[in-house]
Amino acid sequence: MNKLWIDERYCKGCLICIDACPTKAIRPSEKLNSKGYRLPIEENMALCKACEICVLMCPDFAIAVSEE
Amino acid sequence: MKHPMLKYMKETGPCGDRLPTILCPGCGAGQVLNYTLHAVDQIIKEDKIAKERFLFISGIGCSSRLTTHYLNFDSAWTLHGRAPAVATGALLANPEFKIILFTGDGDVGAIGGNHFIHVCRRNLDMTILCMNNALYGMTGGQVAPTTPRGDYTTTTPYGNVENSFVLCKLAEVAGASYVARWTTAHPQQAIRSIKHGIRKKGTSFIEILSQCPVHAKKSAVEILRSYKTKTVKAKNAEKGDNRIPIGEFLDIEQPEWFESFQKIIDSFASEERKDQNE
């Protein structure tokens, strides 16, 4: 299964990655982080095809996907 | 593991950590930087161009912040509107530079408008990326030369009474060689255009409609979705279509400043070789 990586230092919770994901493999967290952002978390990484559109569209260089 | 483009950025330096960027959540400028670095990464690999040849120059405004201290490239974050002039200087010193300008609609359309049209007129070899959010973001949402007539901003509280610039058309008539427009919702197309612009000898102007969620008072996701519906590929646009045309508008070959000037320099150099042989 592909692995999701979020850099919590860089992510500003804009959620562009979640909207861009064609397979809905990720979703926003319910919990707010210390800055008040909802970060992307895994929904079902089995759906992830590592197309990396999330990586491409992230404004903050905060997301990465590794293929297993 | 980390984002693949971080290899081109200075996460930290002798005086501390440099990321995250100063940009607001969901800012389109961050996306444009991401697309640009993808394009540069591909060019470095495909064309075997040394990383040292890339040079990023910006003026003032949110978009220009991309060039502050984040990039692990040579860069200059200069004066409002003056990036085209500074870039011209770099090119005069060393025409081998692959110059990428990060500008905004206020930077290039208003305060730096004159420098912008003259770079195009001279067809200087640089790629101008204009992040158009149709207002001044950094100073709090004032009217820009690209703001549509009738829009309300902090300096048009009763509505904008002026016409707005179409920057792509301006670049075209000013003499640029390659002109294209995309939005941040078109990453693959934008990357293709940026690569083409970097490879193109002469001035490339690429306008990228780029969201400012803060001043638009909408989420980045909402604006990105609207970019898909509010735009139309220029070649598919029918008469009376009110959608914003996107795509490549101009791609021509014409003499570029440096090549033309080099011929003059070479004529003196060959005269000198002749002198020495005699």
Added chain:
Amino acid sequence: MSNSHMLRPGSYYFQGNEACIEGAIMAGSRVYAGYPITPATEVMEAAARRFPQVGGRFIQMEDEISSACLLIGASWGGAKALTGTSSPGFSLMQEAISFGIISETPFVIVDVQRPGPGQGYITSGQEDVMQARWGHHGEGSLIALAPSSVQEMFDFTILAFNYAEQWRTPVILLADETVGHMRKRLKIPPLGEINIVNRKKPQEMGIRPEDYLPFGGSEVPLMANWGEGYNVNVVGLVHQPDGHVTRYSPELDYQCIDRKLRKIEDNVDKIAKIDTRFMADIEHLIICYGTPSRTALEAVMEAREEKGVPIGYLRLITLWPFPEGMLRKLIPQVDTIFVPEMNLGMMMHPIREALRDKAKRFVSIPSMGTLHSPDLILSKIYEELRK
């Protein structure tokens, strides 16, 4: 660097504006940008003709703003770059000068001054002497030199480039219409006899890119050009020594800007040059700079010879940094200090401030829009001495 289109050593009958460009070429300048303006146009025309001959690049920009901003990019791109202008254009260059100060970018601006304000006129003036130092927004210092002969238009242009490189600063050559248009014999020495200073680079000191501090590490930081793998981020905001724009603090601001000021002001004794004559047993002194120095010297010699007036001559070659300490050392207690200027007494301000206890009277001798005649200066001297 030498090529057959460089001027051969020998004598030439040149205009000051042309001599300036020959000096720039000798100093190694290969980038010129400018916008036409009287009376500096011949500087630009000479550059247009001469730079391509020696492998340099010349561009006529859309205005003076871009001409000066271009120097920033050219300098970091590795070139010694200059622009030439006259007073109204010089006003437009202040923004780039300000950026040049904070980013410690070496470049040279030649200001062939004309009178102002506004369009003023196209004759001779010295009304930018204050603007040169204080015209830019913000703190920080720079260097300004005042030539008074065709030879000095050549020599001081080279010196201006040397200073720019040595101190990593914009340098202003404050010429005027008279010296710009003056023609006189110019002596070109062999290239080997000309002292040429180039920027100190981190490569030469064995400093690696990851350790390089473009804005720190020494009084005058080392300068890596773009394209050399040092990944220099040139910035205009208050910054750390590595160019990192961190959270603002008054302490950071102080440290960042204070050094940029001090590297010039604290080294005034190394930078400033002064020319003196007839300084023994004087009761009066003329302090001058630029082209009026020529008239002043003639007037001093005549006053001494014909009326036995014990008057000395002191000429400021460097206007900024202002050499207060040097002046105080050189100047004895006198009765009157005369200051002839092609303005209404601008340099009189720092002169009086520096020498307030050294003279009983300070007399300004203005001449607006034209070079003083010896008779103007002499009549003023005689008039004061009758009092």
Added chain:
Amino acid sequence: MKRYEIRIAGFGGQGVVTIGRILGTTISMYEGKNSVNTQSYGPESRGGACRSEVVISDGEIFYPRVRMADILVALSQVALDTYIADLKKGGILIVDPGAVESVPDRKDITIFRVPTMEIAQKVGGVKFQNMIALGALSTQMDWVSQASFERGISEGVPSKTITVNLEAFRKGREYGKNQSEKRKG
């Protein structure tokens, strides 16, 4: 020679600046003396008041402009009226009678009337007026050789026009010589 001062005045387009430049080059480069040439003109390229000055000395020249001229060449009425007062006692005035209607009554100077425009038209056109004037002027500077002047002219004009400029200079010099001899005789 302590200090010798020459002023040429007229209006823009008459080649006033060129005379000064050639004169300065001749003196400094081929006669081994010091000379400083200065100029002033209005903003217009043609038709405005224009002045060119050459100060000559064996020693160093400090003040670069004319204080009291030894020679004044006036090619317009305005130029003559402006500068006649600064012509030395015993000085020389060269005027073009075609351009100047009234010459001030000064008994302490020598006046030469040289129809520069008229002679120039016979040589190659009115634009060579300045070379006629320079030729006439050269006869009053007998301490400078004709060869030096001609070198100065050859250096100072476009190469295609050297021959006609030299011809104009010689015509002016001839006219000046005749006038001087007439006066002596």
